[in-house]
Amino acid sequence: MADKTKLWYLENFNLFSNLSKEKMMELNSMINDKEVKGDEPIYFANEPSKNIYFLKTGRVKITKYLADGSEKIIAIINPGEIFGEMAYLEEEKRTDFAITVEPSLICAVNKNDLSSFIEKNPELNLRLTKILGLKIRSFSERIEDLIFKDADQRVASFILRYAEKNGKKIGEQIFVKPFLKHQNIGELTACSRQTVNYILTDLRTKGVIDFDRSKLIINKIEQLRAFIS
Numbered sequence: 001m002a003d004k005t006k007l008w009y010l011e012n013f014n015l016f017s018n019l020s021k022e023k024m025m026e027l028n029s030m031i032n033d034k035e036v037k038g039d040e041p042i043y044f045a046n047e048p049s050k051n052i053y054f055l056k057t058g059r060v061k062i063t064k065y066l067a068d069g070s071e072k073i074i075a076i077i078n079p080g081e082i083f084g085e086m087a088y089l090e091e092e093k094r095t096d097f098a099i100t101v102e103p104s105l106i107c108a109v110n111k112n113d114l115s116s117f118i119e120k121n122p123e124l125n126l127r128l129t130k131i132l133g134l135k136i137r138s139f140s141e142r143i144e145d146l147i148f149k150d151a152d153q154r155v156a157s158f159i160l161r162y163a164e165k166n167g168k169k170i171g172e173q174i175f176v177k178p179f180l181k182h183q184n185i186g187e188l189t190a191c192s193r194q195t196v197n198y199i200l201t202d203l204r205t206k207g208v209i210d211f212d213r214s215k216l217i218i219n220k221i222e223q224l225r226a227f228i229s
Contacts, residue, residue, distance in 0.1 A: 013054055013080055015127050023121060030113045034106050042084075042098040042106060049087035049094055051108040055079055058104025061184070063097050073187040075139075076101070076180065078166050085132060087111040101184075146190055149228070154189040155199045157228045159209070163218050177215040203227075 010016050010024055010031075019027070033056075036042065042053065042060065053060075060077040074096060077083045083098055088111050100106075118124045141161070145154045167176040182196040189196070203209045208224050210217040218224060 015124060015131060027117060031107045031109050036100045036104050036106055038100050038102045040100050043094055045094050045097055047094050049091045050110060051084060052082060052088055052111055052114055053084045054107045055081050056105040056107060059101040060104060061099050061101050063099060073184060082131060088114065151191050151195050152199050153228050155191060155196055156224055158185060158189050159216065160224050163216060174218040174221060175215060179211055179214060179216040
């Protein structure tokens with residue numbers, strides 16, 4: 001991959017936007033790119049936390065496995081996002097798994113190298129703190145959903161946040177492409193795949209959303225918000 005293309009990707013991470021060309025080149029020299037096929041592990045639970053990862057293309061799921069062998073998805077990582085960031089916060093061993101959902105282009109940077117780079121560029125520390133804070137808030141909102149909302153509201157709340165974060169507004173509609181599998185949404189909202197399918201189909205029948213395997217369209221965002229409250 002040409003350096004120009006690699007730098008273009010780095011510039012599109014919020015953490016590194018507005019860095020000078022010289023600093024971007026220095027950062028680029030620390031990063032290792034890797035193309036990973038779909039459904040392939042990036043790191044495992046209990047292995048040493050050495051790297052922080054940035055997703056350039058594709059999607060990654062952060063997941064845990066319960067004692068009975070079942071999988072529970074904690075988060076879906078989309079292009080432009082950071083994952084494995086607990087290594088930066090002095091986590092010694094991973095507590096979860098990172099697995100590609102589809103073919104992905106991932107870059108990794110050693111946590112010590114990134115820490116040294118941030119020390120020389122302190123404005124990045126504030127940006128990283130903000131990004132981590134937003135992640136914590138997102139997890140808190142999901143926990144509140146699980147405690148206080150019923151299944152219909154949890155699914156609606158999830159797709160609204162997912163669309164606002166990852167979608168593109170065109171007129172009065174929000175388009176999200178690609179969309180998630182119903183099984184993935186179920187794991188993120190503590191619902192069965194069948195329940196997710198029923199709720200989404202009901203919202204489509206009411207004209208609030210439209211969807212297929214490749215995309216989600218929110219037609220009536222205020223009606224969706226009202227459905228959640």
